[in-house]
Amino acid sequence: MNVQLLRATPSGDDLAGEAAAICTRSDKPDKARDHALMSGHQSILEHIVFTFRIGGISRVTLAQLTRHRLASYDVESQRYTNTNQQSIIIPPSIAQNDILHDEYIQIIKQTQAFYEKAVFMGIPKEDARYACIEGTCTRLILTMNARELRHFFSLRCCNRAQWEIRELADRMLAICKQECPAIFEDAGPGCVRHNCPEFRPCGHERTHDWDGESNDN
Ligand SMILES: Cc1cc2nc3c(=O)[nH]c(=O)nc-3n(C[C@H](O)[C@H](O)[C@H](O)COP(=O)(O)OP(=O)(O)OC[C@H]3O[C@@H](n4cnc5c(N)ncnc54)[C@H](O)[C@@H]3O)c2cc1C
Numbered sequence: 001m002n003v004q005l006l007r008a009t010p011s012g013d014d015l016a017g018e019a020a021a022i023c024t025r026s027d028k029p030d031k032a033r034d035h036a037l038m039s040g041h042q043s044i045l046e047h048i049v050f051t052f053r054i055g056g057i058s059r060v061t062l063a064q065l066t067r068h069r070l071a072s073y074d075v076e077s078q079r080y081t082n083t084n085q086q087s088i089i090i091p092p093s094i095a096q097n098d099i100l101h102d103e104y105i106q107i108i109k110q111t112q113a114f115y116e117k118a119v120f121m122g123i124p125k126e127d128a129r130y131a132c133i134e135g136t137c138t139r140l141i142l143t144m145n146a147r148e149l150r151h152f153f154s155l156r157c158c159n160r161a162q163w164e165i166r167e168l169a170d171r172m173l174a175i176c177k178q179e180c181p182a183i184f185e186d187a188g189p190g191c192v193r194h195n196c197p198e199f200r201p202c203g204h205e206r207t208h209d210w211d212g213e214s215n216d217n
Contacts, residue, residue: 012048034182049145072144153169
């Protein structure tokens with residue numbers, strides 16, 4: 001997986017402060033921002049926008065990601081590109097099981113052979129792709145504002161989220177914290193704010209900085 005910040009609104013923390021300060025005619029924008037956020041006045045975050053280039057995530061994770069509607073997406077087309085040239089994610093649980101790992105590799109080989117044969121025989125890529133597995137990787141460009149990003153992190157950095165989208169969200173959060181430390185200081189799952197909303201809490205509070213290894217696909 002690789003996650004790269006393409007663009008971010010410059011000085012996002014300051015801009016959120018300006019937005020908050022205009023509401024109350026405050027001459028202390030930082031204070032106004034912090035008070036606004038504590039009071040749930042989150043529209044000040046909508047002026048700050050981040051655009052990411054994301055690669056090496058599975059189509060499983062793409063489906064979960066695009067459930068977040070307050071965002072813009074452009075995704076590599078499987079109609080116009082050769083899906084067989086994409087890597088395939090092997091979930092750690094399968095990778096650790098010798099028997100299932102071998103079977104999974106066989107399935108990948110079979111579907112890839114089918115895809116190539118079908119395209120060779122004149123089947124359009126848009127139809128051949130039906131044989132591809134959900135672990136097939138994709139790449140996309142994603143734009144979200146800071147309010148939606150905080151919401152996204154609250155759901156997807158949570159231990160209850162699946163490991164792959166959690167890794168994606170953790171990497172994005174690490175970038176956002178670098179760009180706008182004030183806005184994203186307490187972003188992440190509820191437990192970061194000692195306020196877990198889960199019906200069945202996992203019992204393991206998360207530290208919210210991503211510290212995984214880079215695995216650029
Ligand atoms: C751990 C986990 C498990 C999940 N399991 C499933 C599952 O089994 N099946 C499944 O289908 N989905 C599942 N989801 C997806 C989930 O139901 C949401 O679709 C997804 O998380 C997007 O979140 P959202 O709707 O809050 O936010 P976004 O689309 O990111 O929207 C942000 C916020 O805007 C507001 N909003 C956006 N659109 C509307 C609207 N049309 N009307 C009113 N308010 C709106 C809401 O307040 C919303 O919270 C799961 C999500 C998680 C995190």
